[in-house]
Amino acid sequence: MSQTNADQGDLEKLQQALQQVVGKFGSIDDVLEAFGLATLPTAQRYGVLMGCIVFATTVTAVIALLIFGGSFKRIAEQEQTGEATLESDFKARKGRPLLLERLLKARKRLLAENYPDREQRKTLRTNLTKMLMSLPPPKDIPGVVDDVEAKQSVNKKKDRAAEMVGFKENFAWAYRKCQDQPGGGIIPGKPEARFEAFARGYASCGDNTTLGYRRSYARAYESVCCANDSTEEKFSKLYNANPEALVGQTVRLEALDSSKHLKAIFASTSGDMYFYKKSYDANEVWGFLEEGPFNTQEELKNSFVFQQYENEAAFAIVQNLNDRVLGVAMVSRDNPKHLSIQLDPPIIGPSTVGTKEQLESCFLLLDRLFANGYRRIQLSIDSKDGKGSELADRLGFTFEGVLLKDMVVKESNRDSKVYGMLNSDWDKGARIALYRKLYGGAMARADLAFNKKEEELTDQQRVLSKKEKLQASAKDKKA
Numbered sequence: 001m002s003q004t005n006a007d008q009g010d011l012e013k014l015q016q017a018l019q020q021v022v023g024k025f026g027s028i029d030d031v032l033e034a035f036g037l038a039t040l041p042t043a044q045r046y047g048v049l050m051g052c053i054v055f056a057t058t059v060t061a062v063i064a065l066l067i068f069g070g071s072f073k074r075i076a077e078q079e080q081t082g083e084a085t086l087e088s089d090f091k092a093r094k095g096r097p098l099l100l101e102r103l104l105k106a107r108k109r110l111l112a113e114n115y116p117d118r119e120q121r122k123t124l125r126t127n128l129t130k131m132l133m134s135l136p137p138p139k140d141i142p143g144v145v146d147d148v149e150a151k152q153s154v155n156k157k158k159d160r161a162a163e164m165v166g167f168k169e170n171f172a173w174a175y176r177k178c179q180d181q182p183g184g185g186i187i188p189g190k191p192e193a194r195f196e197a198f199a200r201g202y203a204s205c206g207d208n209t210t211l212g213y214r215r216s217y218a219r220a221y222e223s224v225c226c227a228n229d230s231t232e233e234k235f236s237k238l239y240n241a242n243p244e245a246l247v248g249q250t251v252r253l254e255a256l257d258s259s260k261h262l263k264a265i266f267a268s269t270s271g272d273m274y275f276y277k278k279s280y281d282a283n284e285v286w287g288f289l290e291e292g293p294f295n296t297q298e299e300l301k302n303s304f305v306f307q308q309y310e311n312e313a314a315f316a317i318v319q320n321l322n323d324r325v326l327g328v329a330m331v332s333r334d335n336p337k338h339l340s341i342q343l344d345p346p347i348i349g350p351s352t353v354g355t356k357e358q359l360e361s362c363f364l365l366l367d368r369l370f371a372n373g374y375r376r377i378q379l380s381i382d383s384k385d386g387k388g389s390e391l392a393d394r395l396g397f398t399f400e401g402v403l404l405k406d407m408v409v410k411e412s413n414r415d416s417k418v419y420g421m422l423n424s425d426w427d428k429g430a431r432i433a434l435y436r437k438l439y440g441g442a443m444a445r446a447d448l449a450f451n452k453k454e455e456e457l458t459d460q461q462r463v464l465s466k467k468e469k470l471q472a473s474a475k476d477k478k479a
Contacts (some may be wrong), residue, residue: 091287238252268324287348
């Protein structure tokens with residue numbers, strides 16, 4: 001008997017139990033009598049009975065779904081193996097059918113015939129990279145480094161000299177402004193620390209970014225550097241070592257350098273433990289990307305990550321707390337003619353996905369790009385990449401549609417979900433919403449108030465200057 005029960009399925013057992021219940025009670029009147037409902041008025045009696053039938057039907061439906069949906073089986077497998085049987089996103093992408101051989105040959109032929117000179121750069125420092133990094137200081141400003149690029153040619157020296165004049169003027173203005181209105185308390189023993197930090201942040205934005213961005217970045221940079229005595233010492237040293245880094249509260253972006261970042265990026269994205277609690281499948285990082293996973297550091301160095309086209313830029317994401325390299329942030333498809341560019345999802349380990357560090361690395365680039373005059377920033381996500389879509393939503397991007405067969409990735413079709421962020425969206429609320437999410441409501445309100453006050457002062461100075469010019473012109477005419 002026990003062997004027979006063991007061979008029975010869950011549904012057969014359920015049917016047998018119901019048959020036993022029905023067999024015990026020969027009719028509906030017998031069931032009512034057993035539950036003490038026979039003496040109730042007819043309406044109430046059948047109302048209670050119908051309720052019981054609905055309850056029993058619901059329970060039966062739930063059990064059937066668990067059985068036929070495979071949930072019981074997955075639960076049993078998880079108890080044995082610790083892994084669910086449902087396919088994760090990257091496995092679904094890996095299972096896509098490969099392109100036909102004739103299409104792969106056509107791609108190779110078209111590239112060779114029509115664009116024979118299209119080759120990836122062998123250097124990471126594209127012009128786009130330089131534009132997005134902070135402007136380094138001249139030698140006679142506190143906390144400076146040697147300007148190597150300015151010594152390469154006479155033309156570069158002239159251009160750099162012009163930039164340095166602007167840097168000095170901006171530094172001086174910002175230093176005085178922070179003296180009048182520091183962003184926090186003065187650090188004991190270092191009365192000028194806040195003034196210098198604010199001035200460094202403001203001047204490093206360059207003359208091509210908007211005034212509002214410079215003020216906001218400088219104030220945030222000041223708050224990070226001058227949180228206490230130890231942070232002031234740390235970020236002053238970092239500035240002397242690498243003044244071009246874009247600095248946020250939790251991470252900073254450094255221009256990608258294979259000699260400095262390759263080893264750490266390979267370790268953080270290869271699936272090994274690195275600083276994670278356990279190892280993982282490297283396809284979680286590389287499954288949706290055109291290359292990877294990589295077996296060696298040399299393979300990674302020769303990939304798209306460390307070799308950029310002219311219209312691309314790549315940055316190492318470095319955690320401020322412990323100086324760990326978390327991954328890579330990239331922008332691509334730069335189109336200055338139409339003032340548009342693409343932000344790519346950061347290449348990071350699974351434990352960093354969805355964290356404040358991931359969001360802030362994207363925010364630093366978005367803010368700098370819009371400050372430089374871009375009108376549209378795009379995010380293109382593999383249709384199977386659920387985490388990429390979540391990132392777009394958290395950043396405030398607008399879903400614009402799906403492009404079928406948009407790309408060929410690892411010799412198979414890729415349908416792309418396209419998200420967009422416009423400069424008007426950014427200015428009208430997307431920026432401050434993301435700023436509040438990252439830095440808190442108090443800091444967001446302070447940022448808005450500071451910028452509003454400075455804009456009012458700028459308008460007043462503009463009006464006064466115009467009046468002075470008119471008065472001077474009138475005096476000249478009388479003379």
